[in-house]
Structures are given as C-alpha cells and as structure tokens.
Amino acid sequence: MTVWQTENTEPELAVQIERELRLTSHISRFLAGQGFFSVEEVSSFLRADLSSIGDPFHLSGLEKAVARIWDAIERQETIIVYGDYDADGITGTALLVRVLKQLGALSVRPHLPDRESEGYGLSEISVQNLLENTDPDLLITVDCGTNSVEASKILAEAGVDLIVTDHHESSGELTRAFAHINPKLSEDNSLRMLAGVGVVFKLCHGIVKYGIHHKKIDQESIDLRKYLDLAAIGTVVDIVPLTGQNRVLVKYGMKYLQKTSYPGLKALLQISGIRDSDQISVSQLGYAIGPRLNAAGRLGEPETALELLMTNDVEVAEILATRLNSLNKKRKSICDKIFNEVVSRIEAMFNLEKDFGIMVHDPEWHEGVIGIVASRLVNTYCRPAAVATFDNDGNGRGSCRSVEGCNILNVLDSCSDLLETFGGHNMAAGFSISLKNADKFAERFNEAIAKEVSNNNLEPTLKINGWLELDDVNEQLIKEQNLLEPFGHGHPKPVWAIKGVQLTGNGCTTVGTNHLKFSVTDGNNYKEAIAFGMADNPVPEGRFDVAFVAEKNSFRGMDTIQLNVKDYRATQPE
Known part of the structure; x- marks a missing residue:
C-alpha cells in the first residue's frame, strides 16, 4: 500500500508569498514548501528570465578553456568534439560543433564512441583510434572525461590538448587536462546540477x-x-x-x-507525433523525443542521432x-523482453524483508537497455x-538506479574491491565487473543498501503538496500552476488531495485496457477524473x-x- 506523506511548509513564508505576490493560499503554501527562504527567491523563481543564467565564467576552468579554443x-x-552517446x-x-563552425572553426569534427568496441566515455581504445585516423590539436569532451585518466595520458603524450566538459562526479584522480569544466568541481553550488549540454551551453556563452570583449x-x-532548443532536450x-x-x-528552450x-x-518533432500547433511540453521531450535520440546510442548508432541534429x-x-523511430521500436521490444524475464526470476525468490536491493545479470541481455530495465525495476519494487x-570473456558492464535516501555511489564504493570501475551520480551509476565476482557483488550490494536505508525508504510513498476542497480545483488554480512551469524531475507538478469525496451515480468506466474514468462529488460540486x-x-x-x-x-x-488521479484510499479519520 502506498503511504501518503503531506509535505511540510513554512507557514510564515506562505503568508508573505500570498500577501506580496498576490497568489492563492494553496499555491503560496506549495511554494513555501519548496525550499525557498524568502519572497525574493520565490519571485526570482517565477520570473526565471534568461538574465538569471548568469556569468559563464563562474564555472572554474572555463576562462582558460575559452582562451585556448x-x-x-x-x-x-x-578540433575534435568528443561526446557521450546518450541524448x-x-x-x-551538436550544439558545440554548430557554434564553433559559426564562429569560424573550419576544421572541427564531432566524434561519438562506438558502444560495443570502444565502450563508455573517453576510453583508451577510442583515443588510440582517433590518433590513428586523425591529427587533432585540441580535443573537447562533452558529458564525459572527468575520470578518464589513462586516456588523457595518451593524449598528453601525443601532444594533444584536452578540455574536459562534464557533469559527472569525480571518483578520485582527475583526468590530465588543459582545463576541467565540471560544475561538480566548482565552488558555485547553483551550477552543480547542470546537465552535460548545460555545461556546453555555458562554455559557448563564454566563447x-x-x-565580443x-x-x-x-x-x-x-x-x-x-541553440536553447538543444540545451532543453x-x-x-x-x-x-x-x-x-x-x-x-x-523554459526558453521549449x-x-x-x-x-x-x-x-522539425523531422524529429513530426516523427514523434508532435504537431506544429502543439505547445511543446517537458513530457514530450522526455517521453517522445528523448527515447528516439537515446535509442540510437543504445543500439549502436549514435551517429544517426547526431547527423539528424x-x-x-x-x-x-x-x-x-x-x-530513429525504427530503432526506438526495436529498443522497446528488447527492453520489454528483458524486463519480463527479470521479473519472472525475481518473483520466484523475492523476499520483502531481506532483499533491500536487486542485482540481476545475464550474458544474453543487451547492454544498451540495462539502464532502462534497472529504472523499471526500481519503479516496480x-x-x-x-x-x-557480460561478453564471452566474462567482462561485464552494469547499470544502477536508486531510490531517494540511498546514494548509489556510496553503495558501489563499498563494493569497489569487486568492481573494475564505477562512476555516475547519486541516483544513477554504471560499473564494470568480472563475471567471477557477480554473485559476490549481488550479496554485497544488498548488504550495503541495507546499511544505507531504512525500511521506510523502501515503501512506495506519494508526496501530497496540499489538501483542497473540491471547489478549489478551478481556473485560478490552473492559472497559477502554469506560472510554475516547466515541471519535471526535481520540480514535479503539485499533487493535491481531497478528503471524503464520492463517485457520482455514473460509477467508473474502463477506458482502453487499463484506465479508469469517473466523476467525484462532495455533495455540492463535482469534477471529472481519470x-x-x-x-x-x-x-x-x-x-x-x-x-x-x-x-x-x-x-x-x-x-x-x-x-x-495518482491514488485513492478509503477516507482516513482526522
């Protein structure tokens, strides 16, 4: 059963927001629970204009990199622009190459590694292949390179300057580079959560x-x-x-x-079913455009996506x-097959009291989709x-996803003696491992998670941002919610709750194969629900x-x- 958790709010700040910004009490309370410390911060958040992007040179290493470029x-x-093969x-x-060409760089070439033969990120084999086939003077990474120590040594010995643009955590020794541009290494906390493309946009802004100066x-x-459209995607x-x-x-990229x-x-929007008249949304970027771009990299054709852009x-x-559309259909089919196989294995042995983490492996699974499978397992369990x-020689690659309250990098670090390499973010990471260590890793993985979390972290929860009356769900609420757009990861749409409603006389209707449509009433008002x-x-x-x-x-x-509707339950006593 899902546990409902009502979010805490700052009542004094809520009153100030309502009074000074003239918002309804519901939206004011919501904003007061989002980590703001003042009305000025809330006002700046709502305004969110392009000037708030700020000075790109606040990113350490950027000025030095710009002069070299x-x-x-x-x-x-x-110049080689060396990117990761995800979206x-x-x-x-694509953004960096386009900007450099527009600024007069005549010899700039993009490169994305081959997933199967060269692996993830700035690898030694990929660098060696580049040096054999090109004669670069400068290599700029995109969304990778922070931890590519050995590859950077090869570039240094060849006399190639390296500029790293990345947003991944450092796992220890930094890559030997002319300049590092990574918000995780910056003192400015406001920049820490930029994506790789966001770091590149800051670099281009600096260039x-x-x-001009x-x-x-x-x-x-x-x-x-x-170029904001690419940054948004x-x-x-x-x-x-x-x-x-x-x-x-x-906000502006859309x-x-x-x-x-x-x-x-334009072609990508059309093939994704997004019409010219549509107001493009975050969900369309995340669930229509993104999977098509990612499918190319997952199935070994990242250059198809890059060429499209x-x-x-x-x-x-x-x-x-x-x-890309064809590759995405193929990716879905592969992913569904693996996920169903994994679930059948897990259900046969899953113990709610003892299994704090899930680790599964198989040499037949496609490496390109294991991250998606891991995400679906987190959502399910x-x-x-x-x-x-694993490949035929027992060399394995894995992907992890986590839940709130569990830093997956800490978990992997506690298992590091069983891993070849690992890296990523608190909630998502990758690793390489030998087949001989897989079963031991599964045990240690579970033990490490048990130390990281409590059972409360492993219960499905639904965060409630506020309790309303049915007549509060009106045009004004929608209008003020729209001021908070765009919604997405880390800033989801408010989830409201209402006590003690009933179905209207029409009851429930099944829509499609798995959806319910009905109306609810409090005796005086009613609303349609899906x-x-x-x-x-x-x-x-x-x-x-x-x-x-x-x-x-x-x-x-x-x-x-x-x-x-996100959930319903029998009315709870006050």
Whole structure:
C-alpha cells in the first residue's frame, strides 16, 4: 500500500508569498514548501528570465578553456568534439560543433564512441583510434572525461590538448587536462546540477562573451538563444532537476524548439507525433523525443542521432528521423523482453524483508537497455537495482538506479574491491565487473543498501503538496500552476488531495485496457477524473480520499478541468 506523506511548509513564508505576490493560499503554501527562504527567491523563481543564467565564467576552468579554443579557431587547428552517446552527450556535441563552425572553426569534427568496441566515455581504445585516423590539436569532451585518466595520458603524450566538459562526479584522480569544466568541481553550488549540454551551453556563452570583449566578433555575429532548443532536450532527457538554471534553459528552450528552423529537429518533432500547433511540453521531450535520440546510442548508432541534429537537408532529416523511430521500436521490444524475464526470476525468490536491493545479470541481455530495465525495476519494487551483462570473456558492464535516501555511489564504493570501475551520480551509476565476482557483488550490494536505508525508504510513498476542497480545483488554480512551469524531475507538478469525496451515480468506466474514468462529488460540486493504469485498483466504496494532479483536458474543442488521479484510499479519520 502506498503511504501518503503531506509535505511540510513554512507557514510564515506562505503568508508573505500570498500577501506580496498576490497568489492563492494553496499555491503560496506549495511554494513555501519548496525550499525557498524568502519572497525574493520565490519571485526570482517565477520570473526565471534568461538574465538569471548568469556569468559563464563562474564555472572554474572555463576562462582558460575559452582562451585556448579561440587560439584553435584563429590558428585553424583541428578540433575534435568528443561526446557521450546518450541524448545529453549528442545534443551537447551538436550544439558545440554548430557554434564553433559559426564562429569560424573550419576544421572541427564531432566524434561519438562506438558502444560495443570502444565502450563508455573517453576510453583508451577510442583515443588510440582517433590518433590513428586523425591529427587533432585540441580535443573537447562533452558529458564525459572527468575520470578518464589513462586516456588523457595518451593524449598528453601525443601532444594533444584536452578540455574536459562534464557533469559527472569525480571518483578520485582527475583526468590530465588543459582545463576541467565540471560544475561538480566548482565552488558555485547553483551550477552543480547542470546537465552535460548545460555545461556546453555555458562554455559557448563564454566563447561568445570572450570573443565580443576581445573584438574577435561583434555583438550580432551569433545569437545563442537559437541553440536553447538543444540545451532543453538534453537537460530534460538526462533527468537533472528542473530547478535553477536548468529550469531557465528548458523554459526558453521549449519556446525556441516550437519555432525551430533546423530540418532535423522539425523531422524529429513530426516523427514523434508532435504537431506544429502543439505547445511543446517537458513530457514530450522526455517521453517522445528523448527515447528516439537515446535509442540510437543504445543500439549502436549514435551517429544517426547526431547527423539528424546537424543536417540542413530536409530529405536527409526525414530519412534519419524515420530510422530513429525504427530503432526506438526495436529498443522497446528488447527492453520489454528483458524486463519480463527479470521479473519472472525475481518473483520466484523475492523476499520483502531481506532483499533491500536487486542485482540481476545475464550474458544474453543487451547492454544498451540495462539502464532502462534497472529504472523499471526500481519503479516496480521500490528498491535500488543493478542490472549487468557480460561478453564471452566474462567482462561485464552494469547499470544502477536508486531510490531517494540511498546514494548509489556510496553503495558501489563499498563494493569497489569487486568492481573494475564505477562512476555516475547519486541516483544513477554504471560499473564494470568480472563475471567471477557477480554473485559476490549481488550479496554485497544488498548488504550495503541495507546499511544505507531504512525500511521506510523502501515503501512506495506519494508526496501530497496540499489538501483542497473540491471547489478549489478551478481556473485560478490552473492559472497559477502554469506560472510554475516547466515541471519535471526535481520540480514535479503539485499533487493535491481531497478528503471524503464520492463517485457520482455514473460509477467508473474502463477506458482502453487499463484506465479508469469517473466523476467525484462532495455533495455540492463535482469534477471529472481519470486514473491511468489503475483499472486493477478498484475505487473504494463510500467516501474516499483522492490524490491527484489538477490539469486542463482538451477534447473536441472543449476545455475542462479534471483530476489526474495518482491514488485513492478509503477516507482516513482526522
């Protein structure tokens, strides 16, 4: 059973917000529970204009990197932009290459590693392949490189300068680089949660600002705002919190994406089922555009996604978008097959009291989708999960996902003697491991998680942002919610709850195969409700409490306010 947790709020701040910003008490209480310390902070959050992106040179290492990049542009040196093969890395690579070319770099070349033969990030084999086939003067990483110590030594010995742009945690010794641009290494905490593409956008901002200041370009030479669409896509798809500067990048990036002139992005929107008339949303970036870009990297064709974002040819863009769509369908099929197999294994031996973490492995599983499978396991069992696969020589790669309250990097660190390498973020990480250590790792993984969490962390919970009356769910609530857009990871839509409603006389209707549609009433008012994926969870008889997201539903030209139901339960006593 899901535990409902009502969020704490700061009552004095809520009163100040309501009075000074003239918002309703419900939205004011919601904002007062979001970690703000003053009305000024709330006002700045609501305003979220482009000026709040701030000075790019607050990122340590950026000024040094920018000067080196301008030297490379002016000397017409060969620049390699080396990106990760996920959507964050691909969008960041496309953004940086486009900007450098527009600023006059004639010999700039993008490179994405081959997942199967070169592995993740800036690897030794990938660097050796590059040096054999090209003669670079400068290599700039995108979304990788912080921990690539051995690869950086090879570049240094070859006389190639390395600039690392990344947002991953350092696992110890830093890469040997001309400059490191990584918000995790910066003293400015407001920058720590930038995605890889966000770091690249800051770098490009710095390049332009430096160029204007030193009279290398004039003010009108380049408009970075037209690259915000790429920044928005990579930021959302990499699931970084949509707060601070990330929120600004996404807010304005979606507006520029709406009117993009790039054939590749236009074709991607069309193949994703997003019409020209649609108001592009975070969910569309995350669940329609993102999976298609990521499918290319997962199934060994990242260059297809990169070429789509780089092309200026309409026909080529349509061909590439169609290919991405096909890869995404294939990715879904592979993922579903593995997930169903994993669940059947787990159900046969799962012990709620003893299994704090889930670790499964199989040499037949496709490496490109194990991260998705791990995420689905977390959602299903409310426990951290690790999924690994192995090659014929017993060399394995794994992916972890975690739950709130469990730092997965700490867990992996406690198992480090069983791993070849590991790295990532608190909630998501990757590792390499030998097959001979897999079973021992599974045991240690479970033990380490048991020390990290309590049983409370492993119970499914639903955070309630506030309790309303049914007549509070109105146009004004929707209007004020819209001021808080864009919503996403780290800044979800408010979840409201109402006590003691009843079904109207029409009861429940099953929609599709697994959804419920019904109306609720408090005796004086009523509202339509939709409960996605809840057909197997019957609505309680009599009076019940309902938790929901308030939203506008448009159908056949008619707009109505409905409850997007997240859970319901028999009415609880006060």
